[in-house]
Amino acid sequence: MHCLFVWGDFVVGFSATLTCTPASHPFFFPFLGFPVFCLLFFLWWCSFILPSPSFRWHVLFDASVCGLGSCRWVMKFKATVRDQRTLASVCQACRGIQRRCVIKLHPTRIRFFTSTQFADGMQVWAGCRTQAIFSDFQSQSQLQENAIFCEVVDLSQLFHIMRQAERCPNVTIKLTKNAARRPALRVSMQGVRPHLDISHDVPVRVLSELEVRSISAPPLESEVVQIVLPCLTELSKFVDKVRSTSCERMTFTVRDNERVDGAAATSCTLVVLAECFLASFALTYSSVQRCEREGDNDADFDEEGDSNGGDTPKRPDGTAMAYASVSVEVRRFARFLAIKEVTPLQAVLHLVDGRAVVLSVFASGGTTLVGYMPAVAQ
Structure with a gap:
């Protein structure tokens, strides 16, 4: 049996697991069962006669149902x-x-x-x-x-x-x-x-x-391309326009910009494409900053030492060409853009080729929002 006592704003819970019964143990009820019953009945009775809620005791049985566990706290x-x-x-x-x-x-x-x-x-x-x-x-x-x-x-x-x-x-x-x-x-x-x-x-x-x-954020695979979006307003307007048509899917494609001198690319081209039977729509960012992952945790989220799958952007090392393409549902991605409501200072788009789109938004006051959306099957 699990018991939970509430006194005003305080919640006190403990586990009282009683495996013996009066039938199998005749001395149990007179010496232990009856006093416990009287105590619980008295506290329950006080919850009705005391005038102030701040001094009322509330008794709940089986505190594990409320998710409170069996430990005393x-x-x-x-x-x-x-x-x-x-x-x-x-x-x-x-x-x-x-x-x-x-x-x-x-x-x-x-x-x-x-x-x-x-x-x-x-x-x-x-x-x-x-x-x-x-x-x-x-x-x-x-x-x-x-x-x-x-x-x-x-x-x-x-x-x-x-x-x-x-x-x-x-x-x-x-x-x-x-x-x-x-x-x-x-x-x-x-x-x-x-x-x-x-x-x-x-x-x-x-x-x-x-x-x-059991709470955990979806981990990002190592093969992820990250770019810094210049502004979410333009992307939001594009999605709103596409929603008014019969387009059901939109595809994000990013690839490195090749340099004439053959050096490592520091920028990428992002193309957002939506097609339907009557028309096609495209939004192109010709030069967006590419960034790489740094560790497994978001710096803003790591103040408590908890892992959550976030990432901190840094400059790329130029060891590999970046390419990723992900298709998502237009209607679901429109709901996904609700994270722009925090007035972002910076937005980072993460593309896991063929698997997921992740959008990280960094706002003032150390506020960080991360949205994860799996890709649709091709």
Whole structure:
């Protein structure tokens, strides 16, 4: 049996595995079973008679169902939202792929992960410096560095709340229990109107340690071509134009530009081609900077030492000619471009020949978004 006690904003869980029963052990119930039953009944009764929610005990059985595991621990999270606009933009970028999203609350860096189970292989993962989004950050859990992993059931709800809170001077967020006594992120807005405070509860599911260990970003193969896109606006307009036609696929092709002196190429040509029965459309970047991979981790993501499959661009060494061609669905790639909502400072396109398109966006405040989209079969 797993038990979970909640006192205000604190959650205390422990495992009480009882293998013996009163039938097989006649002395079990009088000496152990009955006192435990009385304790649980008393705490349950107090949850109804105490007037203040801050002093109520809530008892839940089988805490593993909530993803809380069988270890003894205390969980707490509370912070003041400093940058509502950036948080809303990240939520909007992730919800373009799917409505569910896992958020890692960490004192150094906030992470966002979407799952490939509900998005046909598409995935977005993002990272923001905690101090850029939150202030007065407090977290406590049994995980390393007091990290908390929770899955937001409907990311659109959190997005609309953050949009509503953009002009609010005081916004706080904390992990608590909603009216149904289920885990939720409570966003409180003060100062919207005089003497009026507004609170919204966003249902979440706390992940177990086993689920946390299973989270990983799709790794990039060694044979990947990386280029720095000059601007995402032109590509977005091209995709919008192609969507209005009957084109279903678009192909990204990149190859090195040959130099007259025979030296190693430092730039590439990128061609985005979309064809249908009536017409064909092409977008050409004649000279884009090529960059190479440096290690296995994104520098912005590696502050906690976690591997996520990201990459840091650097200058090419010129040892091989670059070529890659990837075809993707126009409709899905249009959803994919939602990551531009963070106002990018730099965008890097990764092409894995015939297998995947990866788009990395670097924004102010150390915000990084990476979108992964598998290729369609030829």
